[in-house]
Amino acid sequence: MLLCQTAAEMHDAYRALRNAEHTLGLVPTMGALHAGHLSLISIARTQNDAVVASIFVNPIQFGPGEDYEAYPRDFDADYSKLESAGVHALFAPSVAEMLPRGNTTFVDTGELGTRLDGASRPGHFRGVATIVARLLHIVQPDRAYFGQKDAAQIAVLRRMVRDLNFPAHLIVCPIVRESDGLALSSRNRYLAPDERRSALILSRALNAVQQLVEQGETRGEALRASLLNTFATDPLVRVDYATVVDPDTLLPLDDISHGALIAVAAWIGTTRLIDNLLLPTRA
Numbered sequence: 001m002l003l004c005q006t007a008a009e010m011h012d013a014y015r016a017l018r019n020a021e022h023t024l025g026l027v028p029t030m031g032a033l034h035a036g037h038l039s040l041i042s043i044a045r046t047q048n049d050a051v052v053a054s055i056f057v058n059p060i061q062f063g064p065g066e067d068y069e070a071y072p073r074d075f076d077a078d079y080s081k082l083e084s085a086g087v088h089a090l091f092a093p094s095v096a097e098m099l100p101r102g103n104t105t106f107v108d109t110g111e112l113g114t115r116l117d118g119a120s121r122p123g124h125f126r127g128v129a130t131i132v133a134r135l136l137h138i139v140q141p142d143r144a145y146f147g148q149k150d151a152a153q154i155a156v157l158r159r160m161v162r163d164l165n166f167p168a169h170l171i172v173c174p175i176v177r178e179s180d181g182l183a184l185s186s187r188n189r190y191l192a193p194d195e196r197r198s199a200l201i202l203s204r205a206l207n208a209v210q211q212l213v214e215q216g217e218t219r220g221e222a223l224r225a226s227l228l229n230t231f232a233t234d235p236l237v238r239v240d241y242a243t244v245v246d247p248d249t250l251l252p253l254d255d256i257s258h259g260a261l262i263a264v265a266a267w268i269g270t271t272r273l274i275d276n277l278l279l280p281t282r283a
């Protein structure tokens, strides 16, 4: 696996991979890799001749007082996981490389970037979109892979790729869960044992909604009420949002017959977790 630490090195690697191979997939990450990231890599490997992974803990997508400093970093473990997963090149730039001094250009994600996580984490999606735009420019992939778990991030990036005519295709990969239902997240490692048990409330709330939908419920309000009823059963949990929205606009839906995103975010102690369920159009 090639290790590239500057944009110039990555450009050279991209040219070499492109010459030797045909298509290039990019899996952007912030490291602390788990089976969810590895599933993105394995899907990328089936769809491309070469795969580049990036590791960059992006300071501009963390707000003041958030966990930027504490965010788990384990470069050696990540490096071996990526090498074993068959990644061709790892792009692991420094902060100065990605955000050079005097940088004044950012991607404005508009109203869309102020919804869901964008409401509780102001500026988060501006930071995500700016760094993903840079990664797409530097790596020049044919396809870029993201997990469905970050559903609002998907909506924002899909819009950015469309609005700014990025040639890359954005590929959304399914959520990977522990056997008890907890969605994999690098932040799960912050959870104490009792919090780990409480964290299951996110997937339980989504399962309850899934059951209501299977019984024929189509009213957004009824599904929202069900989410809040589940969350109300655990005093350790503080809901950030629990909502039923259009997966593209992230605006609330009254009726889910034409598909919907059921999205939840909750604080378990000091750890904020997110999860979601994508409902297809009803036949």
Ligand code: PAF
Binding pocket: 028, 029, 030, 056, 058, 061, 128, 131, 132, 150, 153
């Ligand atoms: O989903 C993530 O891990 C990050 O938001 C991303 C896409 C790597 C941008 O920093």
